[in-house]
Amino acid sequence: MLKTRFTEEFGVEHPIVQGGMMFVGRAELAAAVSNGGGLGIITALTQPTPADLAAEIERCKSLTDKPFGVNLTLTLSINPPPFAEYRQVIIDSGVKIVETAGSDPTKHVEHFKEHGLKVIHKCTSVWHALKAERIGVDAVSIDGFECAGHPGEDDIPGLVLVPAAADALTIPFVASGGFADGRGLAAALSLGADGINMGTRFMCTEESPIHDDIKRLIVDASERDTRLIMRQLRNSMRVAKNSISEEVVDILDKGGRFKDIKDLVAGVRGRKVYEYGDPELGIWTVGLVQGLIHDIPAAGDLVRRISTEAEEKLLGLVRNVVVDRVAAVRA
Helix, strand or coil, X not given: CCCCHHHHHHCCCCCEEECCCCCCCCHHHHHHHHHCCCEEEEEHHHCCCXXXXXXXXXXXXXXXXXXXXXXXXXXXXXXXXXXXXXXXXXXXXXXXXXXXXXXXXXXXXXXXXXXXXXXXXXXXXXXXXXXXXXXXXXXXXEXXXXXXXXXXXXXXXXXXXXXXXXXXXXXXXXXXXCCCCHHHHXXXXXXXXXXEEEXXXXXXXXXXXXXXXXXXXXXXXXXXXXXXXXXXXCCCEEEECCHHHHHHHXXXXXXXXXXXXXXXCCHHHHHHHHHHCCCCCCXXXXXXXXXXXXXXXXXXXXXXXXXXXXXXXXXXXXXXXXXXXXXXXXX
């Protein structure tokens, strides 16, 4: 069994975290991941009110007695959600793990730590990860350029970002973006990470609360079927390639501004994609890793399978190195 600083610190069996995905991180998926030995994550802002979040946390507790966390993404908007109320619900619920993402999490981290919660902060650069370490988070999740959603503006892929983070950080971290199987987990551990975070891969599981037609579309897609939008606005976002994302790119390429695309990129449209199974209803996030996804298993089985594959891959590499060295000595 794979044991890392992350599994020890967060009390999970396998070093695999389910990403806190908007409209996807619900109780049934988080509980299934946690029951499989990974760390499931509920997405707070998927719930329309703090009271709804409290109910969703209770629903997850009824489905698992294993550790799970709640993601609180700190968005910048004209009408921001009541973050303090969501934060208090998380604290009052008895959940022991929270994942923060987005803008400066300092005051939220301080409040969570005062109440004994463990905090993971999602970052897209080593610089941001070091800042998160300084303010006292317990771990970071670091996103490479391959990831779905917002990859930051530095365009650093995981093959460089993960070892750079390993060189710089003293706290545990999980690698995110581009992971779907045991080969990826083995590679991340070899590069210095303490585990992996997967979003797109968990979208394609039995418990994922999105339409089966979208799951099958991801399985059939290749690594070339995504689009980076809003690059010109320095708010890059990796989404599925469809007529809407192509229209957004075209408008901005011609000098358009956010006001010209805001209705196209509205989150409510993406939510309808997951609900109704029509990929053309809006933009929806998916990573390059969709090119490595070929089935729709139960989430718990997926967690165990990936961990086993990674262990076998790492042991196989060690055996091959030993055999090669013995052969070289005998020669």
